[in-house]
Amino acid sequence: MTHQIPGTMLLDPQVIDDPYPFYRRLHAEAPVWQVPGAGVFTVSTFELVAEAVGRVDAFSSNMKNLLYRDDAGLPARFHFGDAGGQALATADPPLHAIHRGAVFPELVAKRMNELEPDIVELADELVTAALKVGTVEFMTVIGNIVPMTMISRLIGFRDSNLDELWNSAVNGTRMLGSTLSFDELIEIATSGDSVRAWIADQLCAARKDPGEDLLGAVARSVNDDVVSEHEGMTILTTLLSAGGETTTSLLGNAVRILADNPELQEHLRQNPGQIPTFAEEALRLESPFRYLMRSVPEDTTLGSVEIPADSTVLLLWGAANRDAAEFERPDEIDLGRRVPRRHVAFGRGIHTCVGAPLARLEARIVLTILLQRTTNITLEPQHRPSWVTSLLVRRHLELPVRLHVR
Numbered sequence: 001m002t003h004q005i006p007g008t009m010l011l012d013p014q015v016i017d018d019p020y021p022f023y024r025r026l027h028a029e030a031p032v033w034q035v036p037g038a039g040v041f042t043v044s045t046f047e048l049v050a051e052a053v054g055r056v057d058a059f060s061s062n063m064k065n066l067l068y069r070d071d072a073g074l075p076a077r078f079h080f081g082d083a084g085g086q087a088l089a090t091a092d093p094p095l096h097a098i099h100r101g102a103v104f105p106e107l108v109a110k111r112m113n114e115l116e117p118d119i120v121e122l123a124d125e126l127v128t129a130a131l132k133v134g135t136v137e138f139m140t141v142i143g144n145i146v147p148m149t150m151i152s153r154l155i156g157f158r159d160s161n162l163d164e165l166w167n168s169a170v171n172g173t174r175m176l177g178s179t180l181s182f183d184e185l186i187e188i189a190t191s192g193d194s195v196r197a198w199i200a201d202q203l204c205a206a207r208k209d210p211g212e213d214l215l216g217a218v219a220r221s222v223n224d225d226v227v228s229e230h231e232g233m234t235i236l237t238t239l240l241s242a243g244g245e246t247t248t249s250l251l252g253n254a255v256r257i258l259a260d261n262p263e264l265q266e267h268l269r270q271n272p273g274q275i276p277t278f279a280e281e282a283l284r285l286e287s288p289f290r291y292l293m294r295s296v297p298e299d300t301t302l303g304s305v306e307i308p309a310d311s312t313v314l315l316l317w318g319a320a321n322r323d324a325a326e327f328e329r330p331d332e333i334d335l336g337r338r339v340p341r342r343h344v345a346f347g348r349g350i351h352t353c354v355g356a357p358l359a360r361l362e363a364r365i366v367l368t369i370l371l372q373r374t375t376n377i378t379l380e381p382q383h384r385p386s387w388v389t390s391l392l393v394r395r396h397l398e399l400p401v402r403l404h405v406r
């Protein structure tokens, strides 16, 4: 298929702010698109994303590059080869199953449900404080706080400083944001991270006396030589990054959709049982991770496009979730979809998100409490919402809202 999509579109700040017209163009013109001259391919249709995640030999999770924006506005690759090592999200079989086995039992829905009273208490406290003020920046007062607090507790970190953990998590995802200049990327990649040293101390202490939490599970796996200490550390930092910022994004995106749609708010206040379905639609429409990366060890093809060895492939979850070939009226909220969870916001295949039950629980609780305790949630007219400029995360940087107390 011939197409002339300019390579600069991928990282254009305006396209990042509103990527959906670009995704539609990719669906129509280049479901597998080679960004001109970059060694980078995007995959945008539901069918081809699903195929790629199933072919784990051809599309490896073992990342070997980061992307940055070059002076011409094009994506360029910073190759670090095997320096990153493989750990859980970046591991391929057979190692991946070992890493997943170390954390998965701690994250199943049944275990997550035990956290419900804690999440309710925290959400209630934050919503009560926000209602007293009325007009608030949602991300600062609620959205950023609930997921980071819960993931830190769930891991079992002792005496954590949530601001520092948040900054470290966001720095991690900024490296995958693909919008930094080369110098900015290198600065972040090489800067010493005090939080990593702090996590190393937590792991060291847990190895002496492993508790019944995620930290304890990882410590036991290290003690038993099931995973190396370096892998254990990377698994913990991945949990922190992946567990904090993504759910934060979901909470903000869901509140933004509600603030833009008073009738939907009212419908959900009358039918709170549909809030989980609404959360699935929010995940589909504004997928918190827009893409994740795969490496190509050998020449392959996808959707009749030849992809040479050493290419970097971006699986665009956010685009696949708006694919009209898969979803009727893909740009609309529809609480009546036959299978509401049939989206790829949590990925698909062997790397499907292990934290989905926790994210779903947090979203249900926060949205239920917010809707119960307000008559309306509106955008603050003086101060427009803004998005983080990242190819990776779809997160509100600021979401000023007015909460109308019931």
Ligand code: HEM
Pocket: 061, 088, 089, 090, 100, 107, 151, 238, 239, 242, 243, 244, 246, 247, 250, 287, 288, 289, 292, 293, 317, 344, 345, 346, 347, 348, 350, 351, 352, 353, 354, 355, 356, 358, 359
């Ligand atoms: C709305 C919230 C979330 C979204 C949208 C999300 C999204 C994703 C996606 C798309 C993947 C697939 C990665 C791939 O195929 O390369 C993934 C994997 C993963 N997520 Fe989540 N995630 C969320 C919440 C969480 C939470 C709360 C945790 C931690 C408790 C978590 C931990 C992980 C881990 C460790 C993986 C790697 C799993 C593996 O490789 O087997 N995520 N997530």
